Amino acid sequence: MIAGWPDHPLTRLSGYYRTVVNNRVAKNKLQLLRSEKLDRLAWLVHAFSTRIGGVSRAYGGNTLNLGFTRQDSRAAVERNRELFLKELGVANGRKSWPLVALRQIHSDLIHRVDGMRVDRIPEQPLAGDGMVTDTSGLLLAVQAADCLPIIVADRKRRAVGVFHAGWRGTVKRIVEKGVGEMRKHFGSDPRDLVAAIGPGVQGCCYEVGEEVRTGFEAQFAYAGSLFREVKESDPVREKYPLLFLTARAPGHSEWPVKLFLDLVEANRRQLLDAGVLARNIDAMAPCTACHTELLFSFRAEKGITGRMMAAAGIRK
Numbered sequence: 190m191i192a193g194w195p196d197h198p199l200t201r202l203s204g205y206y207r208t209v210v211n212n213r214v215a216k217n218k219l220q221l222l223r224s225e226k227l228d229r230l231a232w233l234v235h236a237f238s239t240r241i242g243g244v245s246r247a248y249g250g251n252t253l254n255l256g257f258t259r260q261d262s263r264a265a266v267e268r269n270r271e272l273f274l275k276e277l278g279v280a281n282g283r284k285s286w287p288l289v290a291l292r293q294i295h296s297d298l299i300h301r302v303d304g305m306r307v308d309r310i311p312e313q314p315l316a317g318d319g320m321v322t323d324t325s326g327l328l329l330a331v332q333a334a335d336c337l338p339i340i341v342a343d344r345k346r347r348a349v350g351v352f353h354a355g356w357r358g359t360v361k362r363i364v365e366k367g368v369g370e371m372r373k374h375f376g377s378d379p380r381d382l383v384a385a386i387g388p389g390v391q392g393c394c395y396e397v398g399e400e401v402r403t404g405f406e407a408q409f410a411y412a413g414s415l416f417r418e419v420k421e422s423d424p425v426r427e428k429y430p431l432l433f434l435t436a437r438a439p440g441h442s443e444w445p446v447k448l449f450l451d452l453v454e455a456n457r458r459q460l461l462d463a464g465v466l467a468r469n470i471d472a473m474a475p476c477t478a479c480h481t482e483l484l485f486s487f488r489a490e491k492g493i494t495g496r497m498m499a500a501a502g503i504r505k
């Protein structure tokens with residue numbers, strides 16, 4: 190599956206996302222995605238995992254499933270997490286940074302993780318969908334397999350936040366609130382923030398129901414610009430949506446329409462509204478549903494899939 194990886198089209202996908210490609214692709218070797226904008230912060234450790242590498246056998250070949258899913262064994266996931274920490278350079282022999290994850294509930298709940306809490310990380314993960322910290326030596330992580338993982342770093346105050354944004358969390362403005370939490374706790378100036386929206390299901394593939402549009406319309410004046418309608422009986426339009434941008438107004442179609450949501454743009458807008466500068470937002474990660482050879486996609490794999498992690502931490 191990973192034969193010829195260095196020539197994979199994704200490595201040419203965008204200048205923004207740098208794939209950490211090994212010179213020689215060894216079997217089971219992890220492949221992590223990193224944002225070039227975040228990579229410029231020498232004090233920051235960060236990565237978006239892919240499915241490549243690892244020891245899970247539940248999802249075809251060896252994969253790097255980092256979530257405790259029903260199909261996979263706990264031992265495999267724990268081993269994968271060890272490999273992930275090692276690849277990030279935050280594990281040395283048996284000593285490693287604590288990996289702080291959440292019990293994600295599609296909320297706007299954001300936790301501040303500080304040094305004190307690190308000393309007694311609870312057995313049961315906290316419920317919520319975001320974490321922020323300015324404590325060094327620990328790794329904050331969110332899990333996803335279509336929902337968007339988002340990392341925000343304050344290059345002046347050396348603080349970081351990780352967020353999990355599906356459509357529900359996005360309607361609740363998780364990332365906009367996340368920036369607010371960083372202002373509150375660390376005195377962050379939004380102009381100093383650098384954000385990366387990681388791999389998730391994108392506008393090309395994210396079909397949603399009318400209730401999702403209703404939810405966004407109730408919250409955002411720009412909601413209309415986040416949705417795209419496609420006539421069900423017209424495969425050409427689905428394949429080449431850009432050619433049909435001037436489609437007729439909603440409700441004027443004689444065929445049933447499919448509705449697609451651009452969740453990346455929705456979260457980019459929230460970052461902009463919170464004061465983050467456009468040039469400091471990296472939103473060029475690949476679509477999970479389009480690239481199941483590289484990424485886990487809950488939708489494209491009909492729910493039988495692993496979980497990836499977006500992780501970030503501060504060097505000591």
Ligand SMILES: [Zn+2]
Pocket residue numbers: 390391392393394395476477478479
């Ligand atoms: Zn797609």
